Amino acid sequence: MKKTVKNIAKSLAITLTLCILSGVFQLSAGAAAPDTQLRGESYQLWIGDTQVTDENCGAIPSVTRGSAAFDPATSTLTLDNVTDVRNETGDAVIVSRLSSLNIVLKGENRLSYLNYVESGDWYRNKGIAAYGSVSISDGGNGSLDLSGFPEAIAMKSSALTIESGKLTAGIYSRTIDERTFDLIRGLFTCRSLTVNGGEIGINGHYIHPGTMPLEARDCVADCIYANSFLLKNGKVTLNSFEDGIVAGDSITVSGGTIEMTGGKGAGLYAINGNIDLSGTKTIVKIESSSVAAYSSKGTVVISDELQISIPENGYIGTYYGMPAIVSSDGSYATNVLIELKKCSVNVDLCGHGDTITVVTPYGTKFFDALNGAGVYEALDEMETDEYIFRDITTKPISDYADEEEYSDDAWALIEAPVTSDMTVYAGFYQKIKNVHITLDRPAAGTVVSGDWENQTNAPQITLSDGAHCTVMSAPCWETGEGIFEGVMQAGETYFTYVMLYPDFGYWLDDETVVTAEGCEVVEATGRMVLSVYLSATPAEPFIIGDANMDGKVDVRDVTAIQRHIAEYELLTGDGLKAADVNADGAVTIEDATELQEFLAEFEHSFPIAG
Secondary structure: OHHHHHHHHHHHHHHHHHHHHHHHHHHHHHHOOOOOOEOOOEEEEEEOOEEEEOOOOOOOOOEEEEEEEEEOOOOEEEEEEEEEEOOOOOOEEEEEOOOEEEEEEEOEEEOOHHHHOOOOOOOOOEEEEEOOEEEEEEOOOOEEEEEOOOEEEEEEEEEEEEOOOEEEEEOOOOOOOHHHHOOOOOOEEEEEEEEOOOEEEEEOEEEOOOOOOOOOOEEEOOOEEEEEEEEOOOEEEEEEEOOOEEEEEEEEEOOEEEEEEEEOOEEEEEOOOOEEEOOOOEEEEEOOOOEEEEEOOOOEEEOOOOEEEOOOOOOEEOOOOOOOEEOOOOOEOOOOEEEOOEEEEEEEOOOOOOOEEEEEEOOOEHHHHHHHOOHHHHHHOOOOOOEEEEEEEOOOHHHOOOHHHHHHHHHHHHHOEOOOOEEEEEEEEEEOOEEEEEEEOOOOOOEEOEOOOOEOOOOEEEEOOOOOEEEOOOOOOEEOOEEOOEEOOOOOOEEEEEEEEEOOOEEOOOOOEEEEEOOEEEEEEOOOOEEEEEEEOOOOOOOOOOOOOOOOOOHHHHHHHHHHHOOOOOOOHHHHHHHOOOOOOOOOHHHHHHHHHHHOOOOOOOOOOO
16 A cells, blocks of 8 residues: 555655656747747758858857857857858848847958859848848958848848957958949948947949949949948048948047048938037048938037048038038037048140149049139130130040040040149140131033942042041032932032031131132032032033034035044044934935035924024
């Protein structure tokens, strides 16, 4: 009996123990946060194509050069000189679905786009993608290079904090197609970005040699896009960007340094909130953006002690460009140091006057700078009887091979920014004073055949030596109905058109004198292309019956026809045509008879002019 009770008690104890253990396990599993174990062994963290588990977290196998380890107790991922990560799936090198992740950098780490993506695969386009907060710190002279990704850090609904270390990112000289281009809203994209220390360097520029229908050869991205941005300490360097730091709400800089160069849009842009640059130990340099600090709906607060550098043509302001620079107490700042970075453009006039020097803000377009300074107007006024100003180029006219090369260079320079002290050259074309045309016109009776490009007996046109222009088209004889083809008739008028184009470096204008031999110049206008309208009238018609071509019809013409028939002395040219009195196409005895009847004043069948 005692043994039975003892066994029952033992069974109950075992059952109770199992129930307690089961309850404890269920309680622990039910209370587990999403950033601890899931499915008993895996964590919501992927490095390359490997999900981190309790078995591989000490040495994550997808890291093939360097090492990476994860401590689930502190939710800390340590990257130690990681330069190669195997990633056959997914669109990011590091993907975190943890509520928080601490990334510690040791040594030089590089999660380069080209280190794990084969050429032509555009879908793996993120360095770090996180759905919870991320904090990055230096674990011993650490750095992280995220170069090449359209989105270096993508965590649109989470917070990013940089405590220390060095982060670099940017698009560098690679092709991006249409699918990826739409993602370039910010190389760093997060709900909020706080920089407590360390250094961030971002280059938003990429060269696009691909097939996108873009006029510009270079495209830029926004560098940082967050709902709010806070810089307490450290340094942020941005280069070649559309907008530098874009915040949906506010931008606050209470310490540290911001340096921006190569911007095409706003340096600091707060969409709905304020921009506060009131830190006493803050240095902000925005050297090339058209708008240094810009708030759509808020104000721009700047302390008196702030050092800020902006271009002269840029501004600090609010929505309609109205200045809104105030101190933190609401009063206007009076001692803000605004350092303007300028450089000069030297215009070499190639011997047509003294060199012109224009001082202009860094990054200003050449056209805007020179036009704003009145340089183009001044160059136009330098037109003389000998020369005319054409355009600004990067070298003297004598160094160009042809008109196309010269024009391409001049056009490219108009869109170029002023980046340093430079010398450009004013191009002056020599005017053409006189053009003399000689026209060798066919006589009446000439047979003309062919089309515009292949016409027989076209007029032969020559230009005088030193005219410095060429005939652009092969002229043809024309009538009012189009290109003439047939026999030129006496008394009719035919026309030809000649297009004259000046040689490279020369210029035709309204003052150019065009003279012609053997024709009449009706029109001579145009600066680049001179259109000359030539009229040509055939010679006076011959007299029917005047076989010897002495201007009258008498018995000597009968003799000439008879000698031609007897083949003693053959007629040619208009004399042969005049001998065909009856117009049957041949000279026979009948023509001599017709002419004798005419001279004897007998009746005759064909018109003969006396």
